[in-house]
Amino acid sequence: MFTKVNEDLVSAMKGQDKFSLGVLRMLKSALQLEKINKKEDLSDDEVLSVIKRQVKMRMDSITEFEKFGKTEEIENLKQEIALLKNYLPLEMSEEEINAKIEEVFEKIQPTSMKDMGSIMKELQSISSRCDMSLVSKKVKDRLM
Numbered sequence: 001m002f003t004k005v006n007e008d009l010v011s012a013m014k015g016q017d018k019f020s021l022g023v024l025r026m027l028k029s030a031l032q033l034e035k036i037n038k039k040e041d042l043s044d045d046e047v048l049s050v051i052k053r054q055v056k057m058r059m060d061s062i063t064e065f066e067k068f069g070k071t072e073e074i075e076n077l078k079q080e081i082a083l084l085k086n087y088l089p090l091e092m093s094e095e096e097i098n099a100k101i102e103e104v105f106e107k108i109q110p111t112s113m114k115d116m117g118s119i120m121k122e123l124q125s126i127s128s129r130c131d132m133s134l135v136s137k138k139v140k141d142r143l144m
Helices: 002-014 018-038 044-068 071-085 094-108 113-126 132-143
Strands: none
Touching (some): 018 071, 113 132
């Protein structure tokens, strides 16, 4: 994944695509910072995690810009998100998420909210393919 980002960065430089170049440079900087913090090369899952954080940061910025009516910045951020999502695997559908939650519930057979941690630990395997806050909300609703 890291090499794919670098290759795309080089091709954006050669193609003089300033927008993609800017986004990919920010992504590469975030990846290098994570690599320095970990003091080792990043696995593909760690690269995906960094990309998801970058997308989430931009989504949060869109929410803030909407409050002030800054439409130009919102459109720019939406384009950045679209570019970054090219590196992420396809999101799971709601039916797939519900099926996975059902599978984990059958395996663990929780009795109360105290089992939330063990359920979420089991569901970490799908974290790269879905929004875990949505998964957490679904699990909480089911436990109550």
